[in-house]
Amino acid sequence: MISLALQMGATKTPEAVLFWIMAPIAVIAALGMLFAKKAVHSALLLAWVMITLAFFYIAEGALFLGIVQVVVYTGAVMMLFLFILMLVGVDSSDSLVETIKGQRSTSIVAAVGLGGLLISLVGRATVGAKSLGVETANAKGNVQALAEELFTKYVWAFEVVSALLITAALGAMVLAHSQNIKSRTAQRDQSIARFRKDSLAEAAGLPAPGVFARHNAVDVPALLPDGTPAPSSISGTLKARGDMLESALFELEVKEVEED
Amino acid sequence: MNTLELLGKDPGWLTAVKGLIVFVICVLATLVSIVMERKIVSWMQMRIGPNRTGPGGSLQSLADGVKLALKEDIIPAAADRIVFVIAPVISVTACFMSFAVIPMTGVVNLFGYKTLLQLTDIPVGVLYILAVASFGVYGIVLAGWSSGSTYPLLGGLRSSAQVISYEVAMGLSLVAVFIYSGSMSTNAIIAAQHNWWFGVTLFPSFVIYAISMVGETNRAPFDLAEAEGELVGGFHTEYSSLKFALFFLAEYVNIIGVSALASTLFLGGYHALPGLGFTENWLGGWFTLIWFLAKVSFFFYIFVWLRGTLPRMRYDQFMKFGWKVLIPVSLVWIMIVSTLRLMSNNGASRVVVSSFAVGVVLVILTVMQFMESSKKKREIEDQLGDVLAPSFPVPELPTKKTDALNG
Structure with missing residues (x-):
């Protein structure tokens, strides 16, 4: 549809408008990714940069590439996002302390090297080479032409890259794997263990927070039927964080009832 | 006539009008489907269901929508304000976007132009829907993260793992369709089904797609992201008012979206049932819209039926099912299908x-x-008991199961 519109002569202006709107946004997002304090914000801005790139690809007639860019990079950034949440922590922000010695200088050298490599590659492909245009490349259909190139001319490179990726994935699994030396405590085992204790007080589970209390918030201990608070009803996490309220505040006043 | 050329002739305003029509259809379908869901579930549970607002309770979801909009909008103090507001917008935008490539009618006359009720027909249409769906997950995960609270975070993480793993199965189930139709454009896929629906010829793909679409939309029995017994409301626990309404809308539009994709890919899209092809010319071709909506309603009914029948799965069983059953089965099926296709292409x-x-x-x-x-x-x-320790010297390992219990 878009490629058709481009062919039909309504070409230059919309493309220019798209470029001048999207390009600054992409650059700002990329800079924001570098300078954002929270790691999650960086990941989000990265996703946005990738999506803007996809817009450009689609506008240039590389429809398949654009769509695949979205599929692949949204998934990849999502993984990054999960890594941040699970490995670094929910509210993590950048620390500028160099933990590994010489990391900064090494990474600067690597970045400059990679940049030089990319510039030389792209330069070799564009400077002096005659461009044939998207129409020639898409003559047999965008997807078909891409598939033909990938599975005939570049099949070796393609296979090598996929082998590399599989090796990396396996390596990650090996590194992250830990063998269980004890059998896992399942629900059933926990239940048995509860009943094997000296007292049966916790056999039916701990009291839930807020039960019988004047508040039903999770940080307010439950009241037992006699009006005394039950601190065991508060989650261990809240206790460790110190988010537990003083239980005496919520105690019911026990009035002496005269027996008739 | 090539549908791509047909749609390419649409003037800009017509595309805008079609976009509006598609939007209105989605919103109206959401309103109707919420009432229908409550009515069907209550019928299955031998209750009456909503019956106060409008004739037979039919305006219930409209009233609920107004009520939601008038509620107080709360942003928790611990929330990341910008992301908290963006998340529901992402969710809703993504699910509406997927409708752009779904053809709802055959060739019809719209304001004097011969066209289809479809915004655009791109050669990688189905892939586009997958891309938009994977973008939509961000709404859920960001909602969970930005709420600054434990349950939403857990719900968001669950849901992202769930949607990503079931998207793999979904994508694999579509490969067989691509191989047999030779295209990824929705219209070409519908055209390739003129003899037999892919739901019949590629039945295993259809089953895998049907299962993974329930997982993909976070619906019962796979609604672990909002399991109310464990996570309060899941990722939208902290949301209220219009922002919550947006998530609600997104969920239902998503259901309608995957149902529409299922009817397009496997049940012949807007075409009539076999033997009723003459109805497609009624009302100047607009009757195809009724066929399309009927097929979508069929899938929606299945969704409600599942919800009314099955208990929620346990999370580890659910992930095991996705990775160890659905994905391997679809991989084997793809290999079989491509071999068969190659054979028939080579004239075996x-x-x-x-x-x-x-x-x-x-x-x-x-x-x-x-x-x-x-x-x-x-x-x-297992019944024979614990494994005996080997006779040669080994470092001490707790080999007996009872150690885990006592220690």
Whole structure:
């Protein structure tokens, strides 16, 4: 549809408008990714940069590439996002302390090297080479032409890259794997263990927070039927964080009832 | 006539009008489907269901929508304000975007132009829907993260793991359709089904898609992201008012979206049922819209039926099912399908094709038999008790199960 519109002569202006709107946004997002304090914000801005790139690809007639860019990079950034949440922590922000010695200088050298490599590659492909245009490349259909190139001319490179990726994935699994030396405590085992204790007080589970209390918030201990608070009803996490309220505040006043 | 050329002739304003029509259809369908869902579930549970607002309770969801909009909008103090507001917007935008490539009617006359009720027909249409869906997950995950609270975070993480793993199965189930239709454009896929629906010829793909679409939309029995017994409301616990309404809308539009994709890919899209092809010309072609909506409603009914029938799955069983059953089965199925396709393309005789099919069935049966017997063997071994320690010296390992309990 878009490629058709481009062919039909309504070409230059919309493309220019798209470029001048999207390009600054992409650059700002990329800079924001570098300078954002929270790691999650960086990941989000990265996703946005990738999506803007996809817009450009689609506008240039590389429809398949654009769509695949979205599929692949949204998934990849999502993984990054999960890594941040699970490995670094929910509210993590950048620390500028160099933990590994010489990391900064090494990474600067690597970045400059990679940049030089990319510039030389792209330069070799564009400077002096005659461009044939998207129409020639898409003559047999965008997807078909891409598939033909990938599975005939570049099949070796393609296979090598996929082998590399599989090796990396396996390596990650090996590194992250830990063998269980004890059998896992399942629900059933926990239940048995509860009943094997000296007292049966916790056999039916701990009291839930807020039960019988004047508040039903999770940080307010439950009241037992006699009006005394039950601190065991508060989650261990809240206790460790110190988010537990003083239980005496919520105690019911026990009035002496005269027996008739 | 090529649908791409047909749609390419649309003037800009017509595309805008079609976009508006698609939007209105989605919103109206959401309103109707919420009432219908409540009515169907109550019928299955032998209750009456909503019956106060409007005739037979039919305006209930409209009233609920107004009520939601008028509620107080709360942003928790611990929330990341910008992301908290963006998340529901992402969710809703993504699910509406997927409708752009779904053809709702055949060729019809719209304001004097011959066209289809479809915004655009791109050659990678189905892939585009997958891309938009994977973008939509961000809404859920960001909502969970930005709420600054434990339950939403857990719900968001669950949901992202769930949607990503079921998207793999969904994408694999679509490969067989691509191979047989030779295209990824929705219209070409519909055209390729003029003899037989893919729901019949590629039945395993259809089953895998149907299962994974329930997982993809976070619906019962796979609604672990909002399991109210464990996570309060899941990722939208902290949301209220219009922002919550947006998530609500997104969920239902998403259901309608995957149902529409299912009818397009497997049940012949806007075409009539076999033998009723003459109805497609009624109302100047607009009757195809009714066929399309009927097929979508069929899938929606299945969604409600599942919700009314099945209990929620446990999370580990659910992930195991996705990765260890759905994905391997679809991989094997893709290999079978592509072999068959290659055979028929190379002009293999019927004898060769059918003997290949019989061979595949035999291999599958043998493998299943083998797995069954090894499972039985393992059960017997488990009953025999703990593994004895080897006779040679080894570092001390807790080999007995009881150690885990006592220690």
